[in-house]
Amino acid sequence: MEEEPMEEEEMAEFEPMSVAAEDCDYGGKISSIEAVDELTVVFNLCKPDPAFLAKIAFIPFGIQPAEYFDATGGTGEILERPIGTGPYMVDEWVRGDSVIYRRFEDYWGEAAAAETAVLRWNQEGAARLVELQAGTVDYITNVSPDDYEAVESDPNLVLIPDFNPNILYLAMTNTFEPFNDPLVRQAVAMGIDRQRIVDNFFPAGSEVASHFTPCSIPAGCEGEDWYEFDPEAARELLAEAGYPDGFETSIYYRDVFRVYLPEPSIVAVEFQTQLRDNLGIEAEVVVMESGEFIAESTDGRLDGFYLLGWGADYPHVTNFLDFHFGANNPQFGDPHPEIYEILEEASQIADPAEAAPLYEQANNAIKELVPMVPIAHGASANAALAGLEGAYVPPFGAAQFYKMNPGDDTLVFMQNNEPISMFCADETDGESLRPCxxxxxxxxxxxxxxxxxxxELATECTGNADATVWTCTLREGVLFHDGSTLDANDVVATWATGIDAANPNHVGNTGGFDYYSYLWDGLINAPEE
Known part of the structure; x- marks a missing residue:
């Protein structure tokens, strides 16, 4: 008996999606994002953004299926199991232990060398090194400065310098007294011996920060250098502000090793000591859980000093200055128009050299207003087994597991801390971004x-003459981990979830979607405060 030929299932007609602001009066950069056809997406901007291409390569803008956003509502499962197009797919997140990945056999690009990748974590640098020496992990991040020599002298290990530009800063929130007084903030700026901190607690190659942005970033160090250490002048400013005997406050931090803060507990106590000895300020040291610390500092709810830092996400001065000092960032309290208005003007100029005079003004305003005190640009290194083929550290973004070959079926990578969530559209912490x-x-x-x-997912993205319209052409036939095929609607849905505060899937982990807000000058349909 002959089987009847099956009729081919009729393909659903592609219905292009879009997300758009009512107009550009809301102040942000995104006017609209439109799917023109299955493989073409157009970004229309309200104002030029020369850093557009660098920004869209950043992992918080990683693409997931439109249907997945709708199925999860932007919360729940999507926080723990992203569905992407990458060389590895998330198999399981064992809370408190590891994230396990499986090789995605239908990956469009070069296949992952190892069938399985395991991401583990340990806050203690010495413990990470012990695991590497024992061969239970293949790669560790952030070798403790005291252990550099041990790694370099071990023929079974290799030390890998990390050249990612970064900054450690001592922050204050100007909506809390006495930090609402610029004289107090200036006094703190002069009263901290930053050179002592770098000399005693940072590895060789680290530098005292002359500016917030590292000088390796074009136009980053325009303007005057930061204040010299001058405790006498600092005390005079405190007295002028009405605090001749100092004041009582707190200094908050999280006990997590970072390139910009290799010894958090010890450095926090050093700041406590300097504030007391140099300025008469009594600051109680308060350690916070990492996720809570990020949430509270991001929203400007910490009432004392706090230690935080930043590693470059993309190679443009806007990544340092616009994110931290833009009009929409409440991290340091009320943003300063003397800073953000200049930054908004500068961010629309394509050539950093042409924009340099504006960055000079912005950096000088930061020095005068002191929303924080830039401390150090930290040197750092990772380490790996000598037999791990392709071990590396990229200058921007995270090392890709699929590019490293352990010589067997499983790659084990160890970082400092557990991810907060894996919905990276709504995360800012580097140890959440890496697993994404x-x-x-x-x-x-x-x-x-x-x-x-x-x-990557686009074969090209091209802009018009004034950098306000960007057209991206997608690769054809790219599959998601759930077997669905990438199209332009997935790009629109991903961006709509992050950029449109009225989108039903705009839920996430914290609900802040900070990178969408700060890098694009605000969210569409943001609720009025």
Whole structure:
């Protein structure tokens, strides 16, 4: 008996999606994002953004299926199991222990070398090194400065310098007294011996910060250098502000090793000591859980000093200045128009050299207003087993597990801390972004040896003459981990979830979607405060 030929299932007609602001009066950069056809997405901006290509290569803008956002409502499962197009797919997140990845056999690009990748974590640098020496992990991040020599002298290990630009800063929130007084903030700026901190608690190659932005970033160090250490002048300013005997406050931090803060507990006590000895300020040291610390500091709810830092996400001065000092960031309290108005003007100029006079003004305003005190640009290094083929640290973004070959079926990578969530559209912490980057992909990515953007999910993204319209052409036939095929609507849905506060899937982990807000000058349909 002959079987009847099955009729081919009729393909659903593509219905292009879009997200748009009512107009550009809301103040943000995104006017609309439109799917023109299955493989073409157009971004219309309200104002030029020369850093557009560098920004869209950043992992918080990793693409997931439109249907997944709708199925999860932007919360629940999507916080723990991203569905991307990357070389690895998330198999399981064992809370408190590890994230386990499986090789995605239908990956469009180069297949992952190891069938399984395991991400583990340990806050103690010495414990990470012990595991590496024992061979139970293949790669560790952030080798403790005291252990550099041990790694370099061990023929079974290799030390890998990390050249990611970064900054440690001592922050204050100007909506809490006495930090609402610029004289107090200036006194703190002069009363901290930053050189002593770098000399005693940072590895060789670290530098005292002359500016908030590292000088390796074009136009980052325009303007005057930061204040010299002058405790006598600092005490005079405190007295002028009405605090001749100092005041009582707190200094908050999280006990998590970072390139910009390699010894958090010890450094926190050092700041406590200097504030007391140099300024008469009694600051109680308060350690916070990492996720709570990020949430409270991000929203400007910490009433004392706090220690935080930043590693470059993309190679442009806007990544340091616009994020931290823009009009929409409440981290330091009420934003300063003397800073953000200049930054908004500068961010629309393509050539950093042409924009340099504006960045000079902005940096000088930061020095005068002191929303925080820039402390140090930290040097750092990771380490790996000598037999791990392809071990590396990129200058921007995270190392990709699939590019490293352990010589067997499983790669084990150890970082400092557990991810907060894996819905990276709504995360800012680097140890949440790293696990996302193994599964998610963006329209463009950063080259391994530079900050240049190269094609990833888009074969090209081209802008018009004034950098206000960007057209991205997608790769054809790219599959998500759930078997669905990437199209332009997935790009629109991903961005709509993050940029549109009225989108039903705009839920996330914290609900802040900070990178969408800060990098694009605000969310569409943001609720009025």
């Amino acid at each position: 980057q193994q599964a998610l992909e963006t329209l463009l990515e950063y080259a391994d040896d530079s900050g240049e953007t190269v094609p």
